[in-house]
Amino acid sequence: MTTHPFRQVDVFGSGPFTGNPVAVVLDADGLTDADMARIARWTNLSETTFVLPPTDPAADYRVRIFTVAEELPFAGHPTLGTARAWLDAGGVPRDAGALVQECGVGLVPIRVDGDRFAFAAPALRRSGPVSDADLDEACARLRLRRDEIVDAAWVDNGPGWMGLLLADADRVLAVAPDAGARSERGFYGVAGPAAGRADGVALEVRAFMYDAGTPMAEDPVTGSLNASLAQWLTAAGVLRAPYTAAQGTAIGRAGRIAVEAADGELWIGGATEVAISGTIEA
Structure with missing residues (x-):
């Protein structure tokens, strides 16, 4: 020892x-x-x-x-x-x-x-559109309808994130995923705009992770996911840096992630x- x-x-x-x-x-x-x-x-x-x-x-x-x-x-x-x-x-x-x-x-x-x-x-290690089969699997795991997904993309910078954009923060907070074990792993980042909030938060984020054979886990606050979501959503024109994201709200945390642009990078x-x-x- x-x-x-x-x-x-x-x-x-x-x-x-x-x-x-x-x-x-x-x-x-x-x-x-x-x-x-x-x-x-x-x-x-x-x-x-x-x-x-x-x-x-x-x-x-x-x-x-x-x-x-x-x-x-x-x-x-x-x-x-x-x-x-x-x-x-x-x-x-x-x-x-x-x-x-x-x-x-x-x-x-x-x-x-x-x-x-x-x-x-x-x-990003993987980016671009998500196939219909992968999106259907994500919807089944997260108990979402396809018509609730505004946009989806691979936003993987290591763990394997798939990004799912919903209409707004309220819908993000209402997501009630299937918590049971799955045979295939899957890492999902669900985000929705939070316009007009008094606390200055512009995006509500949740992170759901299925390791193969284990029950679903929700991560309280996830830097890697917020990084890749920022790259995706700023490039798509959904958000502009600087902005603040909130995460952990649904599980009793109060995470705040600051996204800034400087020196050609997102921080x-x-x-x-x-x-x-x-x-x-x-």
């Missing part, structure tokens, strides 16, 4: 314990793939990350991202939470106010402004707070 610094960080919250937590194991050298998978299952959070020395000289650190079921090449709230944990544990970036993370999709730039962090949305950001600090024996 070895001792490793540990942080649990709340990401994208609008107040204490309102966002999405990520577990971060620092100085993870020596942990095997099986060790990492076992720890991720034990934390039982949507993601657990493991921080390692970079292999690319342009990066400040390297991260591996695990769900309870698999390793991901990229995920948004783990990216911001890991950056906050790395700095909190004494990490010193090459450039003040910025970090570069190495992960499965390559190098991801991260901006730092106090407790607010933002990452540059990575390029996905929000609050990060270290909620638990200590060590883990592994």
